[in-house]
Amino acid sequence: MSGPKDAKPKQGGRQSMAEQPPLERIRNFFEVPLGYTPEQAMLEASRCIQCKKPLCVGGCPVNINIPWFVRLIAEGKFSEAARKIKETNGLPAVCGRVCPQEDQCEKVCIIGKKGDPVSIGRLERFAADYEREHGEAELPEIPKWTGKRAAVVGAGPAGLTVASDLVKKGHKVTVFEALHTAGGVLMYGIPEFRLPKKIVQSEVEFLKRMGVEIVLNAVVGKLETIDELLADGYGAVFVGSGAGLPNFMNLSGENLIGVYSANEYLTRVNLMKAYLFPEFDTPVIRGRKVTVFGGGNTAMDSARTALRLCPEEVTIVYRRSREELPVRVEEVHHGEEEGLRFQFLTAPKRFTGDRDGRLIAVECVKMVLGEPDESGRRRPSEVKGSEFQIETDVAIVAIGNGANPLIPQTTPDIKVNKWGNITVDQDTGRTSKKGVFSGGDIVRGGATVILAMGDGRRAADSMHEYLMTGAW
Amino acid sequence: MYEITEKQELAHTVYLYKIKAPLIAKKRRAGQFVVLRMNEHGERIPLTIVDSDEKAGTITIIVQEVGKSTAILGDMGAGDSILDVVGPLGKPTHIENFGVAVCVGGGIGTAPVLPIAKALKAAGNKVISIIGARTKGLLILEKEMKEASDELWVTTDDGSCGHHGFVTQVLQNFINEGMKIGCVVGIGPVPMMRAVANTTRPYKLLTVVSLNPIMVDGTGMCGSCRVTIGRKNQFVCVDGPEFNGHEVDFDELIMRNRSYIKEEKSAMEEFTYHEGDKCYERCDK
Ligand SMILES: Cc1cc2nc3c(=O)[nH]c(=O)nc-3n(C[C@H](O)[C@H](O)[C@H](O)COP(=O)(O)OP(=O)(O)OC[C@H]3O[C@@H](n4cnc5c(N)ncnc54)[C@H](O)[C@@H]3O)c2cc1C
Ligand SMILES: Cc1cc2nc3c(=O)[nH]c(=O)nc-3n(C[C@H](O)[C@H](O)[C@H](O)COP(=O)(O)OP(=O)(O)OC[C@H]3O[C@@H](n4cnc5c(N)ncnc54)[C@H](O)[C@@H]3O)c2cc1C
Ligand code: SF4
Ligand code: SF4
Ligand code: FES
Numbered sequence: 001m002s003g004p005k006d007a008k009p010k011q012g013g014r015q016s017m018a019e020q021p022p023l024e025r026i027r028n029f030f031e032v033p034l035g036y037t038p039e040q041a042m043l044e045a046s047r048c049i050q051c052k053k054p055l056c057v058g059g060c061p062v063n064i065n066i067p068w069f070v071r072l073i074a075e076g077k078f079s080e081a082a083r084k085i086k087e088t089n090g091l092p093a094v095c096g097r098v099c100p101q102e103d104q105c106e107k108v109c110i111i112g113k114k115g116d117p118v119s120i121g122r123l124e125r126f127a128a129d130y131e132r133e134h135g136e137a138e139l140p141e142i143p144k145w146t147g148k149r150a151a152v153v154g155a156g157p158a159g160l161t162v163a164s165d166l167v168k169k170g171h172k173v174t175v176f177e178a179l180h181t182a183g184g185v186l187m188y189g190i191p192e193f194r195l196p197k198k199i200v201q202s203e204v205e206f207l208k209r210m211g212v213e214i215v216l217n218a219v220v221g222k223l224e225t226i227d228e229l230l231a232d233g234y235g236a237v238f239v240g241s242g243a244g245l246p247n248f249m250n251l252s253g254e255n256l257i258g259v260y261s262a263n264e265y266l267t268r269v270n271l272m273k274a275y276l277f278p279e280f281d282t283p284v285i286r287g288r289k290v291t292v293f294g295g296g297n298t299a300m301d302s303a304r305t306a307l308r309l310c311p312e313e314v315t316i317v318y319r320r321s322r323e324e325l326p327v328r329v330e331e332v333h334h335g336e337e338e339g340l341r342f343q344f345l346t347a348p349k350r351f352t353g354d355r356d357g358r359l360i361a362v363e364c365v366k367m368v369l370g371e372p373d374e375s376g377r378r379r380p381s382e383v384k385g386s387e388f389q390i391e392t393d394v395a396i397v398a399i400g401n402g403a404n405p406l407i408p409q410t411t412p413d414i415k416v417n418k419w420g421n422i423t424v425d426q427d428t429g430r431t432s433k434k435g436v437f438s439g440g441d442i443v444r445g446g447a448t449v450i451l452a453m454g455d456g457r458r459a460a461d462s463m464h465e466y467l468m469t470g471a472w
Numbered sequence: 473m474y475e476i477t478e479k480q481e482l483a484h485t486v487y488l489y490k491i492k493a494p495l496i497a498k499k500r501r502a503g504q505f506v507v508l509r510m511n512e513h514g515e516r517i518p519l520t521i522v523d524s525d526e527k528a529g530t531i532t533i534i535v536q537e538v539g540k541s542t543a544i545l546g547d548m549g550a551g552d553s554i555l556d557v558v559g560p561l562g563k564p565t566h567i568e569n570f571g572v573a574v575c576v577g578g579g580i581g582t583a584p585v586l587p588i589a590k591a592l593k594a595a596g597n598k599v600i601s602i603i604g605a606r607t608k609g610l611l612i613l614e615k616e617m618k619e620a621s622d623e624l625w626v627t628t629d630d631g632s633c634g635h636h637g638f639v640t641q642v643l644q645n646f647i648n649e650g651m652k653i654g655c656v657v658g659i660g661p662v663p664m665m666r667a668v669a670n671t672t673r674p675y676k677l678l679t680v681v682s683l684n685p686i687m688v689d690g691t692g693m694c695g696s697c698r699v700t701i702g703r704k705n706q707f708v709c710v711d712g713p714e715f716n717g718h719e720v721d722f723d724e725l726i727m728r729n730r731s732y733i734k735e736e737k738s739a740m741e742e743f744t745y746h747e748g749d750k751c752y753e754r755c756d757k
Contacts, residue, residue, distance in 0.1 A: 283735035
């Protein structure tokens, strides 16, 4: 299938969104879905029947008042709709793009019982884009300074949400970020063609205009420890340092040239802009045949990035079957349109290289699915003697991330579980250390943007209470 | 932005910089490094912190021009600013009183050896240092190493200064003479570190090397810097940079450091870069 999707406004039924045609988009890094026109947005919004007890709100982890903002769009009050969303979600242009809506708000939308649900995510994106592009983002009112300061470790979605909520309550907030850019995975992980970086940066700029101080290049634990921050006059600290430790498979040949962790591959391309090498200085090996191991968001983002860099062939190798793929259906669909191949029920055994240590092939083995394991998914096992070779010169290992160990290592009185995730009280985000709160991927392992933001919101509420009362 | 307050040329294409970074200056310890990014288009490169001045709020780095990023830095001078400086990264050197500590620096590797020699000396060790270079003109930090050590030996590959030969030959002589060595620190080009480890291996002398793999973030997030140490994968930026030299898979490190030779060469050939609206071009003619 090629050529732009039919995206003309149509009466009745769900409005589709225009997209860059596959053959064009695999030659660039521009965003794939192009967004609704105002006319389409109003038509789509008018499909919402304004439920008295809207199920959709319960499906959204931050409980956006969905019927309200959707009604504002139907009435053509786009910037007002954006402001309504922002009361509970500080990053609507981001969430409207990357939320797994089909499993959250849209999954429970009543209209979805009979046909397609209201496109809540796309409407959210539309309102946020409209407000930004028309320069109508209004600063919320910032109350008088409470005299309290808070520190936030990590400028990912969790940390940015905490910062936004706490300045709105009148506290002074400083965010410490290890990298040279704020945004966390939104900047270094999720590719430009799914989430343009200028959108993330405009959200960050908005926070700065609200008075949040962001200190880049500041690795907490190395530059200053959490105890030092607490002693420096920060009354409370939020740890949102994410799950940034790449897992490897411990296979022979995994350190050959051309074998990347997804984190390294995506960081080189997104954060360091290796796709613009040599205009940008950081290189990445493009390869002729790329193989990606894993089946989640990270694997799919790596593969779709590779499709744009590698001229010949990109394959995802996944040890279970298509039904078990944890990635969003929409992304699989996008990938396949772009020429992505899948090799299901297959697992890698070892990598082989040439004399210079450059990857040339990966040996794989076929798998079968057996009885369900404790996660409820059927456990894959090897088919003896089914080994075969896949020729490949770039391999990307996308089998998940562990918890970033730096904070727990330098702050031993923060309790972690056996996987190294910080343990918190679920309702308040309190850690085992007085004055220190946490949330997002460092607590949950790999989760989602909106869950990280939900954690941030809850933690900010209890941080506010702690800052004002001192009660722990 | 991090201002360069001072620049000195130590040898051909080797420069010393003092950079304003007060917090890092206060925190850093021997063995740690910073990651620098020169400009918006730049890559992130790791460089050892050689010294710091807490009062002036500066850190000292010494860098050799080997490719595009280091050449961009080489073109910068006092008053210019570096866009990003992150640190102090990596684990500090393990310092204790070993009795006699032999510090071996090869080429630019003498720069990271200097702070370690100073720290070992301060901990009560008798510090014997051996520094080497290809030729006299490339020898750096001779005076500083002399001050930091009880004894200093100099070698050059071509005999233009000091002992004619390699640093490992002097080290081997010490061992042959029966010197009781508590610890050897060897830092320099990877083949030189491998040679140091091979020299001390038969005698099971504790040997510390500081590895220089290709890095991206320098905070443990990407795995670019992984090296096999005693059969285990380690991330040099967070688990190192110093390791027991007898456990390092040097061949793998040499191999991985050649990952981007094609790209690095083309980057130097098309060397232009932009700073605001200024455009720099560099010719190697
Ligand atoms: C490739 C990829 C694709 C994804 N796609 C989606 C998607 O489509 N939809 C979705 O909902 N979710 C997606 N996710 C998951 C989502 O991005 C994460 O759940 C979310 O970003 C977690 O937010 P966080 O704030 O907890 O951490 P992060 O986003 O990881 O941010 C943590 C930040 O803390 C910084 N940091 C770490 N340690 C320190 C320290 N010691 N000092 C200072 N700063 C520190 C890091 O540099 C980083 O900037 C994806 C994840 C990946 C990796
Ligand atoms: C912990 C550590 C401490 C270091 N300390 C010093 C120091 O004190 N003084 C000094 O002169 N050099 C030091 N280096 C080496 C320095 O980082 C490289 O010389 C520099 O990155 C080369 O960049 P380039 O663009 O100029 O050269 P390029 O042309 O890109 O590369 C030349 C060679 O440098 C290595 N290299 C390339 N990119 C990187 C990278 N991002 N990270 C690490 N190595 C790379 C490769 O082996 C490559 O073949 C250190 C490296 C590490 C890991
Ligand atoms: S934030 Fe996510 S879950 Fe909530 S309404 Fe928006 S798209 Fe749906
Ligand atoms: S459930 Fe669907 S129809 Fe009902 S209010 Fe929510 S979006 Fe509208
Ligand atoms: S440089 Fe990325 S993990 Fe070490």
